[in-house]
Amino acid sequence: MALWCASSLLLMVLCLPPVFRGESFWIARQRVASVIRVDAVFWMSIVALFYTGVQLLNSPRVLEYAPELKRWAFSAPPLALFPSSIQAASGIPFFTGLASGLAIAVAVRCALPRKQRLAALLGVALMTGVLSLYGAGVVLVTGETPAFAWLGGAYDAAVLWLLMGCVSSGVVGEAFLEGHYRTMIIAFSVACLNLFGLFAFGAALGVCMGTLVVVAWCFFALVAVRASGRHPRFVWRCVLLLPPLFAVGLGLILTPGAETLRPELHLSQWGEALERFFTQWSFRAGLAMDVVGANPMLGAGPDGFEQTARFFVKGTLPWSYWKSGGTAIPCDFLRLLTSCGLIGTVLLLLPGCAMLGRCLMRWVEYRQSNHRHYSLRYIFIFAGSFIGVVATLIASLFGTPLHSPATLGVFLLICACMGGWMPRPR
Numbered sequence: 405m406a407l408w409c410a411s412s413l414l415l416m417v418l419c420l421p422p423v424f425r426g427e428s429f430w431i432a433r434q435r436v437a438s439v440i441r442v443d444a445v446f447w448m449s450i451v452a453l454f455y456t457g458v459q460l461l462n463s464p465r466v467l468e469y470a471p472e473l474k475r476w477a478f479s480a481p482p483l484a485l486f487p488s489s490i491q492a493a494s495g496i497p498f499f500t501g502l503a504s505g506l507a508i509a510v511a512v513r514c515a516l517p518r519k520q521r522l523a524a525l526l527g528v529a530l531m532t533g534v535l536s537l538y539g540a541g542v543v544l545v546t547g548e549t550p551a552f553a554w555l556g557g558a559y560d561a562a563v564l565w566l567l568m569g570c571v572s573s574g575v576v577g578e579a580f581l582e583g584h585y586r587t588m589i590i591a592f593s594v595a596c597l598n599l600f601g602l603f604a605f606g607a608a609l610g611v612c613m614g615t616l617v618v619v620a621w622c623f624f625a626l627v628a629v630r631a632s633g634r635h636p637r638f639v640w641r642c643v644l645l646l647p648p649l650f651a652v653g654l655g656l657i658l659t660p661g662a663e664t665l666r667p668e669l670h671l672s673q674w675g676e677a678l679e680r681f682f683t684q685w686s687f688r689a690g691l692a693m694d695v696v697g698a699n700p701m702l703g704a705g706p707d708g709f710e711q712t713a714r715f716f717v718k719g720t721l722p723w724s725y726w727k728s729g730g731t732a733i734p735c736d737f738l739r740l741l742t743s744c745g746l747i748g749t750v751l752l753l754l755p756g757c758a759m760l761g762r763c764l765m766r767w768v769e770y771r772q773s774n775h776r777h778y779s780l781r782y783i784f785i786f787a788g789s790f791i792g793v794v795a796t797l798i799a800s801l802f803g804t805p806l807h808s809p810a811t812l813g814v815f816l817l818i819c820a821c822m823g824g825w826m827p828r829p830r
């Protein structure tokens with residue numbers, strides 16, 4: 405379904421593009437088609453999807469005993485010298501999320517105006533906010549905390565809520581300063597829903613990052629009320645501060661699902677938990693580098709680490725670490741490196757780097773020119789999106805949220821929209 409939606413979206417953008425004022429429908433189609441033909445992200449996306457698609461199709465690889473090596477090893481792939489996977493099923497979720505996210509990114513970059521991009525972001529934030537209400541409903545009806553396995557787990561869902569909470573907060577600040585109160589109310593509502601889900605059902609690391617975001621929002625809201633000159637200031641401060649603080653408090657205190665988080669918030673228990681986590685993280689990072697060293701260029705496939713890492717575990721203590729921590733690797737970048745190798749990692753990072761590089765180039769252009777000739781409209785939406793993207797990349801160092809299809813698709817959507825919020829010539 406994800407692949408069907410991605411292809412349908414691209415066909416709709418080509419056949420039914422948005423028509424600007426003063427142009428005909430056929431001119432709009434020609435405009436969008438010409439933009440797509442010269443868009444670097446479009447061609448980079450095709451190369452990245454071709455690499456991951458070949459890797460999925462070039463399987464399976466069977467575990468068999470090699471007499472000449474006197475050990476068990478996986479057989480050669482059906483197509484030699486091509487990227488392969490041991491079992492293709494484990495790589496399908498990431499492939500569908502990547503295809504959908506890149507299709508959305510290309511459609512946003514090449515066709516959608518900024519107002520429609522804003523509407524798309526608020527729509528996605530509303531959907532993620534409704535997920536928190538779904539979790540609260542599950543807790544009230546069944547008494548059990550939902551695991552959000554179809555989102556990749558509690559940690560991936562927390563990163564998704566954190567990302568959309570940052571973006572929605574940026575929209576709130578921009579709409580407040582411009583006097584667009586209808587947009588501000590919608591964005592404020594979905595931001596509170598996302599914060600509620602983050603603090604009620606998110607992992608401990610997500611709660612900590614969310615706390616920093618909430619503190620930053622409180623300082624920004626106080627400064628924004630003072631700079632806007634709107635009176636009475638006390639009322640506006642209450643309006644901008646109380647709802648998110650109420651959502652945070654409701655998530656931490658009133659929601660039964662948050663009871664599992666409260667013990668982890670005590671500082672006395674952090675030392676042992678952090679030591680356990682970083683011991684496992686460093687141990688699995690070393691195993692990941694061993695797996696990469698065995699096949700550095702093409703990688704071991706989407707399930708390569710889970711299938712081959714145990715062959716590099718030597719000694720009683722490492723075996724105890726391996727058995728106690730499962731077979732996962734808690735880092736998006738290391739997982740990508742082990743599954744796709746150096747070649748695949750570069751090819752898959754190129755579309756995202758191109759979208760973020762566009763923002764960097766526009767910022768350098770703005771800094772080197774006369775600032776008075778530039779419009780700073782949407783700059784707070786860019787700030788919120790930038791904070792969300794940076795927080796997601798930091799969270800990717802200690803988990804694999806970007807291997808979840810939903811989080812990856814939303815992340816690529818925000819990266820594609822960020823270029824439209826940069827300062828523009830008047």
